[in-house]
Amino acid sequence: MQAVTTIAAVRERVQAWRREGHRVAFVPTMGNLHPGHVSLIETARRYGDRFIASIFVNPMQFGPNEDFAHYPRTPQQDEGMLAKAGCDLMFMPDVTEIYPHGSERATRVEVPGISRILEGEFRPGHFEGVSTVVAKLFHIVEPQIAVFGEKDFQQLTVIRRMVAELCMPVEIIGAPTVRDADGLAMSSRNQYLTSAERALAPVIYATLKQAAGRIEAGDADFASIERAGCEALAAAGLKPDYFAVRQARDLAGPAAGERDLVILTAARMSKARLIDNTRARRP
Ligand code: PAF
Numbered sequence: 001m002q003a004v005t006t007i008a009a010v011r012e013r014v015q016a017w018r019r020e021g022h023r024v025a026f027v028p029t030m031g032n033l034h035p036g037h038v039s040l041i042e043t044a045r046r047y048g049d050r051f052i053a054s055i056f057v058n059p060m061q062f063g064p065n066e067d068f069a070h071y072p073r074t075p076q077q078d079e080g081m082l083a084k085a086g087c088d089l090m091f092m093p094d095v096t097e098i099y100p101h102g103s104e105r106a107t108r109v110e111v112p113g114i115s116r117i118l119e120g121e122f123r124p125g126h127f128e129g130v131s132t133v134v135a136k137l138f139h140i141v142e143p144q145i146a147v148f149g150e151k152d153f154q155q156l157t158v159i160r161r162m163v164a165e166l167c168m169p170v171e172i173i174g175a176p177t178v179r180d181a182d183g184l185a186m187s188s189r190n191q192y193l194t195s196a197e198r199a200l201a202p203v204i205y206a207t208l209k210q211a212a213g214r215i216e217a218g219d220a221d222f223a224s225i226e227r228a229g230c231e232a233l234a235a236a237g238l239k240p241d242y243f244a245v246r247q248a249r250d251l252a253g254p255a256a257g258e259r260d261l262v263i264l265t266a267a268r269m270s271k272a273r274l275i276d277n278t279r280a281r282r283p
Pocket of ligand 1: 061134
């Protein structure tokens with residue numbers, strides 16, 4: 001695997017692949033890789049034949065009181081994991097390579113509506129940072145395929161909408177969430193949990209599954225399902241920001257007759273704020 005830090009080096013390599021007729025699959029990440037990220041590369045292998053991953057902790061998607069400065073950075077370990085997973089090119093730019101005029105003054109991409117609800121309500125500006133950096137990375141890499149984890153379901157929805165509306169020639173693939181044996185979704189932020197909090201955290205997925213069970217059994221009282229979800233998380237000692245039942249295709253409230261739903265939640269423990277979701281199909 002080759003490791004590069006400049007846009008010019010990425011373009012040179014990817015353009016050579018394209019001339020040779022390869023299908024380029026891209027996995028954008030913020031590094032501190034875990035098996036969930038490796039599974040994104042494994043998914044990419046089903047769709048492409050040349051693989052590129054980026055490692056860039058994007059300042060624009062962090063709020064002023066969030067963990068940008070402390071976000072775990074493990075570049076050497078990441079490089080080893082990507083090479084082992086069969087990645088061909090690792091792009092690890094500096095902030096100035098991506099934002100030459102500073103991230104505050106950069107041209108921005110905003111997907112209105114869905115960027116402002118759920119996570120967007122609790123993290124103002126977050127999705128603007130995500131859509132901006134992903135648009136920039138797509139212009140740099142020009143992949144035919146890009147893979148994102150379903151764990152960040154709202155992010156995946158925002159990116160699909162951006163790609164459709166800006167007519168970007170890239171196919172977006174969602175990869176299933178990878179979980180620890182007790183159900184906790186893998187995330188770099190799990191390392192912020194104390195051992196007592198780690199023991200409690202599986203309640204998030206258990207509560208989502210309970211809610212999905214109610215929906216799949218025909219219960220359409222979504223307000224009651226959302227309330228019960230928040231209460232269960234609070235009773236376990238977490239502080240839920242939201243527990244919401246939405247349409248999977250656009251995250252709007254479920255319309256009558258819409259069967260494909262998603263339940264999304266975010267909950268805080270002392271230092272960590274964890275998000276998760278599960279799909280539910282109405283009968
Ligand atoms: O999911 C992430 O790791 C980030 O939000 C992404 C998509 C790499 C953009 O910075």
